[in-house]
Amino acid sequence: QSVLTQPPSVSAAPGQKVTITCSGSSSNIGKNLVSWYQQFPGTAPKLLIYDNNQRPSGIPDRFSGSKSGTSATLGITGLQTGDEADYYCGTWDTSLYIGRVFGGGTKVTVL
Amino acid sequence: EVQLVESGGDLVQPGRSLRLSCAASGFLFDDYAMHWVRQSPGKGLEWVAGINFNSGSVGYADSVKGRFTISRDNAKNFLYLRMESLRPEDTAFYYCAKDEGSRWYKGYFESWGQGALVTVAS
Numbered sequence: 001q002s003v004l005t006q007p008p009s010v011s012a013a014p015g016q017k018v019t020i021t022c023s024g025s026s027s028n029i030g031k032n033l034v035s036w037y038q039q040f041p042g043t044a045p046k047l048l049i050y051d052n053n054q055r056p057s058g059i060p061d062r063f064s065g066s067k068s069g070t071s072a073t074l075g076i077t078g079l080q081t082g083d084e085a086d087y088y089c090g091t092w093d094t095s096l097y098i099g100r101v102f103g104g105g106t107k108v109t110v111l
Numbered sequence: 112e113v114q115l116v117e118s119g120g121d122l123v124q125p126g127r128s129l130r131l132s133c134a135a136s137g138f139l140f141d142d143y144a145m146h147w148v149r150q151s152p153g154k155g156l157e158w159v160a161g162i163n164f165n166s167g168s169v170g171y172a173d174s175v176k177g178r179f180t181i182s183r184d185n186a187k188n189f190l191y192l193r194m195e196s197l198r199p200e201d202t203a204f205y206y207c208a209k210d211e212g213s214r215w216y217k218g219y220f221e222s223w224g225q226g227a228l229v230t231v232a233s
Contacts, residue, residue, distance in 0.1 A: 002155060035219035037156070044206055044223040045156065051219075088156050092217045099170055099216070100146070100158035
């Protein structure tokens, strides 16, 4: 059971938009910065979004992040077949348990 | 270019020990916190352990606390994970990850290695 909650899967047609929500609590997302990671099958995760809404160099602006309260959202516009992957949100928790936490991951399928 | 190369993954029996290594290059290793993150086959990501830039502070997931030990050698640019009393549920790909900052308890994972497979089975 992951500390952060994501939908198991989302799907849309090429060119459309998908959003992935990541729900947490006041001890993690509510007070800390959120990052997102993209993982293709058989490969290592890759940083996609950091500090809630910042993109590393090389990440297209089709990918966006936002945060409100205890939830964060990843948006992908102009969906491409190459975007089919698993996406994970992450942050750190500062409750009795102190450590890094992830969401359970969301599989994006391009129809 | 940041490079993180894990080694030491193997098939081990329950109750045995194993040490993973991560060779780091392409950045000032002793400026950054480092982590181990694992992923069981077909499952999600789980943070395992983190260590500050100077080894002054470490942190562990509850699932491995007391069994795993993270350490680093800044002179050699290596990160380690000593795993003891291994259990079948420890079976996973173990990724070495570079933090964006110097402290393990906050931040994000800026770069990842390719992973090392640890299988715990009799």
